[in-house]
Amino acid sequence: MNEERFKILFEYYLENSISPQDLLEFQKAVQSKQYSDLLDDLLKKAYSEPAFAEDNPEARQTVLTHILSKIHREQTEPVLKQRLISYKWIAAAASVLLIASAGGYFILHKTPVVQVAQNDIAPDSTRAILKTGHGQTYLLAGQAKGMLYRQGNTAANKTANDQLSYGAQRELELISGEAFFEVVHNAHAPLRIKTPKETIEDIGTKFNVNIYPDEPDSRTTLTEGSVKVTLGTLARTINPGQQAIVEHAQLTIADADMDAVTAWLDNDFVFHNQELTTIMRQLARWYHIEVTYQDNVGNLRFSGMVSRNHKISAVLAVMENTGKIHFIVSGKKVTVLAGRKK
Amino acid sequence: MQVKPLYDQRSILDRVALGDEQAFAIFFNHHWPQVYGTGLRLTKSSEKAQDLAQDIFIKLWENRERLTDVKQEDAYVYILSKHVILDFLRKRVFDTENLEILIEYFEDNSINPQEKLEYHELENTLKSAIDQLPGKIKDVFVLSRMEGLTHEQIAQKLAISETSSKTYIVRALRDIRKYMALHTDNNTIVIAAGVILYGMQK
Numbered sequence: 001m002n003e004e005r006f007k008i009l010f011e012y013y014l015e016n017s018i019s020p021q022d023l024l025e026f027q028k029a030v031q032s033k034q035y036s037d038l039l040d041d042l043l044k045k046a047y048s049e050p051a052f053a054e055d056n057p058e059a060r061q062t063v064l065t066h067i068l069s070k071i072h073r074e075q076t077e078p079v080l081k082q083r084l085i086s087y088k089w090i091a092a093a094a095s096v097l098l099i100a101s102a103g104g105y106f107i108l109h110k111t112p113v114v115q116v117a118q119n120d121i122a123p124d125s126t127r128a129i130l131k132t133g134h135g136q137t138y139l140l141a142g143q144a145k146g147m148l149y150r151q152g153n154t155a156a157n158k159t160a161n162d163q164l165s166y167g168a169q170r171e172l173e174l175i176s177g178e179a180f181f182e183v184v185h186n187a188h189a190p191l192r193i194k195t196p197k198e199t200i201e202d203i204g205t206k207f208n209v210n211i212y213p214d215e216p217d218s219r220t221t222l223t224e225g226s227v228k229v230t231l232g233t234l235a236r237t238i239n240p241g242q243q244a245i246v247e248h249a250q251l252t253i254a255d256a257d258m259d260a261v262t263a264w265l266d267n268d269f270v271f272h273n274q275e276l277t278t279i280m281r282q283l284a285r286w287y288h289i290e291v292t293y294q295d296n297v298g299n300l301r302f303s304g305m306v307s308r309n310h311k312i313s314a315v316l317a318v319m320e321n322t323g324k325i326h327f328i329v330s331g332k333k334v335t336v337l338a339g340r341k342k
Numbered sequence: 343m344q345v346k347p348l349y350d351q352r353s354i355l356d357r358v359a360l361g362d363e364q365a366f367a368i369f370f371n372h373h374w375p376q377v378y379g380t381g382l383r384l385t386k387s388s389e390k391a392q393d394l395a396q397d398i399f400i401k402l403w404e405n406r407e408r409l410t411d412v413k414q415e416d417a418y419v420y421i422l423s424k425h426v427i428l429d430f431l432r433k434r435v436f437d438t439e440n441l442e443i444l445i446e447y448f449e450d451n452s453i454n455p456q457e458k459l460e461y462h463e464l465e466n467t468l469k470s471a472i473d474q475l476p477g478k479i480k481d482v483f484v485l486s487r488m489e490g491l492t493h494e495q496i497a498q499k500l501a502i503s504e505t506s507s508k509t510y511i512v513r514a515l516r517d518i519r520k521y522m523a524l525h526t527d528n529n530t531i532v533i534a535a536g537v538i539l540y541g542m543q544k
Contacts, residue, residue, distance in 0.1 A: 027436045047420045054379030
């Protein structure tokens with residue numbers, strides 16, 4: 001190998017006329033750092049060769065948005081309280097953003113170029129169960145504005161904006177799930193929602209209730225009007241933008257991360273600096289998957305926003321692009337592993 | 343042919359130096375084709391070229407204050423990125439893991455020596471063809487195909503009418519075709535020349 005040979009191999013490499021042996025030889029030479037100065041020279045010329053210039057508008061947009069969000073992320077100081085109050089999102093045009101707080105990030109467009117895997121799982125709504133004061137059971141698919149419900153064993157899907165009448169006492173029992181309520185307030189018979197932990201009474205109009213057995217707490221978030229939450233003899237009224245959280249028989253009021261809470265109304269998942277385990281639990285509910293962890297990555301934190309309308313492969317691909325984790329999907333089972341996909 | 347928007351170098355560099363993100367976006371879009379395109383040639387992978395471009399532009403942003411002193415913008419972009427590029431090449435392009443991928447790439451994308459020769463010959467013939475064009479016709483052709491000016495711009499620059507500019511192009515193409523037919527062996531090569539001519543429009 002001499003300088004001339006190095007130059008020639010570089011040229012062959014650039015114009016795709018290099019043989020496998022020559023490639024190996026060239027690779028060794030590059031790694032040996034023996035021709036660093038020459039390589040520097042050659043690269044300099046390459047980066048000023050107009051014939052090499054090439055645009056890829058989609059990639060250009062992706063990378064730019066990515067860089068801008070990194071710039072913003074460094075400028076914002078995320079408040080690492082239990083509930084984040086406000087977190088400015090960059091309104092990237094037609095894109096979806098996922099950042100690993102530990103570093104590493106990528107952006108995927110809303111129409112992902114990911115190949116849909118054979119065993120891909122389509123989104124499905126989770127079911128919340130509602131029991132009225134009269135003992136009737138309703139199955140709610142809460143993932144829409146308003147409610148879908150089913151009475152007993154007969155499936156009768158009524159879509160959003162349907163009015164549910166709950167009987168004279170206007171009392172509902174929400175056993176598990178998530179529902180967004182838009183209630184016409186009746187001062188004489190306010191709607192009362194009973195969950196396994198507390199009772200919610202509407203004073204106003206719009207609120208969101210979230211309880212799942214595998215989440216440690218239940219949350220009621222108010223978007224409009226006001227709502228009173230009772231736990232035993234303790235009652236608290238919450239105002240719009242606030243959340244009432246019941247955990248370990250304690251009731252606390254906190255500011256709600258409104259974007260995250262109501263994102264599902266807009267058909268999005270939003271997570272702000274959330275642990276992977278929490279995120280995967282949400283995905284498990286939506287896609288009805290079983291999640292297992294092969295590596296100890298549950299504590300990694302992610303922030304992101306993904307439309308719920310994608311098949312799971314797209315959502316997982318976005319997370320994989322951070323380079324911190326990857327997934328193996330087999331039927332309804334998803335295994336989480338550390339690092340990049342090999 | 344796209345007309346490149348006006349790039350006010352001094353203004354953009356100074357604004358980026360002050361942290362103006364909009365200016366940075368303009369700066370980014372201006373340099374992207376060269377940075378990405380060359381990266382593509384080096385990495386043989388769009389994904390890797392994007393990663394490399396990202397690393398480069400982030401470094402440019404992190405050192406944005408230096409832009410106020412920069413005069414040779416294109417040279418500076420490379421000089422600042424030098425180590426990023428070398429590092430990337432050594433770690434992600436010419437590392438042992440990627441070697442197999444490269445070999446696979448070349449199996450699908452190689453140009454064999456015969457093809458290369460033919461292509462170079464074609465290019466040379468074409469260059470001669472353009473050289474042979476008479477005065478104004480050659481000027482118009484070069485301005486149009488090499489520098490991407492519109493007929494309106496050419497007309498202004500050469501003090502001729504737009505119609506003349508268009509007519510000259512028609513003649514230029516005709517003359518080039520004639521020359522190529524005379525100086526090359528078969529018809530497929532002439533068609534390929536048409537492709538090169540089109541490529542020149544970019």
